[in-house]
Amino acid sequence: MTIRVLVWNEGVHESTQPDIAAIYPAGIHGAIAEGLTEVLGDDVAVRTATLADPEHGLSEDTLAQTDVLLWWGHIAHDQVDDEVVARVQRHVLSGMGLLVLHSGHFSKIFTRLLGTTCSLNWRNEGERELVWTVAPTHPIAEGVEHPIVIEHQEMYGELFDIPTPDDLVFISSFTGGEVFRSGVTFTRGHGRIFYFSPGDQEYPVYFHPQIRRVLANGVRWANPAARPAVDRSIPAVANPDREWYLSR
Amino acid sequence: MTIRVLVWNEGVHESTQPDIAAIYPAGIHGAIAEGLTEVLGDDVAVRTATLADPEHGLSEDTLAQTDVLLWWGHIAHDQVDDEVVARVQRHVLSGMGLLVLHSGHFSKIFTRLLGTTCSLNWRNEGERELVWTVAPTHPIAEGVEHPIVIEHQEMYGELFDIPTPDDLVFISSFTGGEVFRSGVTFTRGHGRIFYFSPGDQEYPVYFHPQIRRVLANGVRWANPAARPAVDRSIPAVANPDREWYLSR
């Protein structure tokens, strides 16, 4: 069954900075969407949305028809409406997959789902990033080179203030010697979350074939249709049908 | 060094329902505070605060002088001010310990730190609860009977919608046959969190010697002074002192 994907991007850099627009002519969301279709073909139906859209393009109806949401943001986290964030959180807890990318570590949706500051160390000197797989049998690592070599990237380094992840899939190193838990997974409610740090507005990382492969793997992994169909209404009140246990 | 403890209770049941006040004449917070002092003696200095206090008794100054906060709430979660919740969260992420008790599973502070609904199954029939230790070398299990027997309790049952805990310390069963992960720990930022489900306004659970022992153990375990003194300002910007790695 086709995976319904929505790529969300704040879309501010591309519309205000010509040098960024030159790197991502179709927007960061456009490059990501293109990459997913390239790798997954007919297995996926990809739409995009941005901050400027009505309700940021994240209406109840749109989310109800989304299996996996990808999130890219950087300088406009504050402009995302709290009500929309609560709506996205509810959908994740109900089973929608979520991929949070790069500077999305500081997004409202990510910090709300994890509960921590999600802060990290950084430096932008165009260093080489090597992305090493530490969980080779994890579906997200399928067919991924060990390491992925990204010639020029912003450095993200520890300490990354996140809860202990369910799975640590990738660890990156940088020219400067820093390390970073660059691919980590979390489960929240019925939803799967994958954070992946490579990707920046100043570097063409989302055109990198290996990065596209990882994102495609992440979409497959986070797709709720690939897991048991659970009753999305988690029991929060006593179930009369179970009372018989008491009376046995 | 004395552990500075603050026991917070919404304090609504005791002030509006005479039958509850009869069970907890000094309030639920009073019973908990008494128990901590009983077990820990001079190792602890215990204060209390309630919803009705100015700023709910959780001012910046008070929190700055608190090592471990205990939280009991039930029917007034909505009345807790969002600003105060954000303040408590900030202190937990900076290292303050937090014990969340029983119906506090639905408190704003707990759901904010965990990111999930924290819902569960329940039934109030005064059933026997058995609390089994599954992590016998965990400091919170020190000197605790296996199992703890609570003659009459509200049933809390799975599914408990929480992230995978760092440590699963206790699992409870009830007369009706239900099970519950009744003692679980989480780390968020520099702070340690312990959720413990036994305890209800309708039963004198907080006078139970074994329950008092567990809470005292939890306070010791969550005390930040017992752990490395970390720089509470998690690095969120590039550190110029580290630039030399790049130039080496």
Added chain:
Amino acid sequence: MTIRVLVWNEGVHESTQPDIAAIYPAGIHGAIAEGLTEVLGDDVAVRTATLADPEHGLSEDTLAQTDVLLWWGHIAHDQVDDEVVARVQRHVLSGMGLLVLHSGHFSKIFTRLLGTTCSLNWRNEGERELVWTVAPTHPIAEGVEHPIVIEHQEMYGELFDIPTPDDLVFISSFTGGEVFRSGVTFTRGHGRIFYFSPGDQEYPVYFHPQIRRVLANGVRWANPAARPAVDRSIPAVANPDREWYLSR
């Protein structure tokens, strides 16, 4: 692609105790194999092997053609040849799935893979066991009732001396009030391991439709073909192809 399953049973009870043979006329392995075929149909090709077979039916050639191995043993753990155990361990580390059942907790293969005593508390009084799902989106919980009711079973209770599992899928309670982590998963090397406690020679548990469902789910989950094809030779020596990183 068909999953190649091998059900291993020591097969001692059935051949020496008529009362057990009456419960499991085709052997415990026969009942398990029948159940897997019943649920999975053509998706699975099931063979069986027992202690009495040459090399216990676990030759290098047989294991090389096995995707998932199920293991049931009880009173003859000591009679399993150490060389065969080492061989099975090697195959698990290389990716073969392993389901360890009930009293198999004390088997050589399970204790070797986990490193602990794997001891537990027990009592055989034919009590009712309730198996509760605590990870509803886990593939092993797909389509499973909450709880599974087993009318008569041997009690297995905590403390279960195992390392912290990767996933805690099921927790059981018993008439006597004990609890047990009855469904737990581990990853060792490239192989997935699922331990599931329900099942005993004195009770017809392996004919229970829900238990059969869980075992079938476990086989699907542990099947290495469902995960990335990894190079089974984990790198243990320097890779000359990587030397260029040093010289860059």
Added chain:
Amino acid sequence: MTIRVLVWNEGVHESTQPDIAAIYPAGIHGAIAEGLTEVLGDDVAVRTATLADPEHGLSEDTLAQTDVLLWWGHIAHDQVDDEVVARVQRHVLSGMGLLVLHSGHFSKIFTRLLGTTCSLNWRNEGERELVWTVAPTHPIAEGVEHPIVIEHQEMYGELFDIPTPDDLVFISSFTGGEVFRSGVTFTRGHGRIFYFSPGDQEYPVYFHPQIRRVLANGVRWANPAARPAVDRSIPAVANPDREWYLSR
């Protein structure tokens, strides 16, 4: 109470290779023992033992008087007697702490406790190793620089074939760009295990003040006296005292 520490070293390099003996004149065990005493002073009583000693210096009596054992081995893993390994494993499961160092990753005791190959990638070119803390509130990270800088070291790189650790405390990077989970903890039975990779016979790593600090922290953390006194006989048979639960 004084922590009784035993530093075990196979001691082969120092006695057969003059260049190694020049680096570690008192043996690797001597340097480690000196470092522990330097940092911990009277809090610790340190003895040493080597492969050449009767029973490798690991008699039942010696282990019974050991709180924490440190293990260094490299080229003589095969010469360690299986019976002694089983004895050490039993003591770890009963609560004795264990620190496994550097090339000890391939030791019999480590692979037996973890169940995996414990293999890794390596290259010996005297590269700079940076050891980054990713769990700043972990007791083992107390007072440790971020990062520790080791000017010359053997490279250990991923994939490190271990089970998911309880705690990931340190991640290292190397001049060549490789990364490694260099500080990881495990619990097995009642015992705590800490693996720490820095340390090699060809480099004076065990004289590095920061490495000495980490090992001292590890000893404190693994000391069973710092945790609840558990009944070391894990229940493996039915306890008649619990039968009353059934009859209630």
